[in-house]
Amino acid sequence: MTSSSRLSLVQHLLAEYTHCIDDERYEEWPDFFTDPCVYRVTTRESVRQGHMAGIIDCESRGMLVDRINSLRRANIYEPQVYRHLLGPTRLTEDHREIIKARTGFALMRVVQGQGPETFLTGYYDDIFACGPRDEIRIRERLVVLDSTRIDTLLVIPV
Numbered sequence: 001m002t003s004s005s006r007l008s009l010v011q012h013l014l015a016e017y018t019h020c021i022d023d024e025r026y027e028e029w030p031d032f033f034t035d036p037c038v039y040r041v042t043t044r045e046s047v048r049q050g051h052m053a054g055i056i057d058c059e060s061r062g063m064l065v066d067r068i069n070s071l072r073r074a075n076i077y078e079p080q081v082y083r084h085l086l087g088p089t090r091l092t093e094d095h096r097e098i099i100k101a102r103t104g105f106a107l108m109r110v111v112q113g114q115g116p117e118t119f120l121t122g123y124y125d126d127i128f129a130c131g132p133r134d135e136i137r138i139r140e141r142l143v144v145l146d147s148t149r150i151d152t153l154l155v156i157p158v
Contacts, residue, residue: 013137014086080112
């Protein structure tokens, strides 16, 4: 498979991932990941300083499922929806069994009764596991936020 074909696979998965979140199909979100997996949200400043502890730090699909269960049943937050805007994806490594990629994003948020606002910007540093039939899943996702200020809890996946 060529690099451009593998880039297309990654771009397709990223599009499906963001549509899943933007369409509020949160229960499907863990299906984009391998098990075990890593899903970590941190800031650019933390990465610069070498601090890898995340604002959110999940290490299995079970932990991702728990986040969604909490979102649906336990967390209290204002009703809101997201709209992802993705920048171009750059493959940083491409091997037979893994692909590493970086994709910039802006995340718009609409809180019920208000207009849209830019909520978060940053980039995804991803490691994808490649399966035998051209299927890929996220093995590790590091969400790096540009700002250290986050005005609300990150309830919905980024």
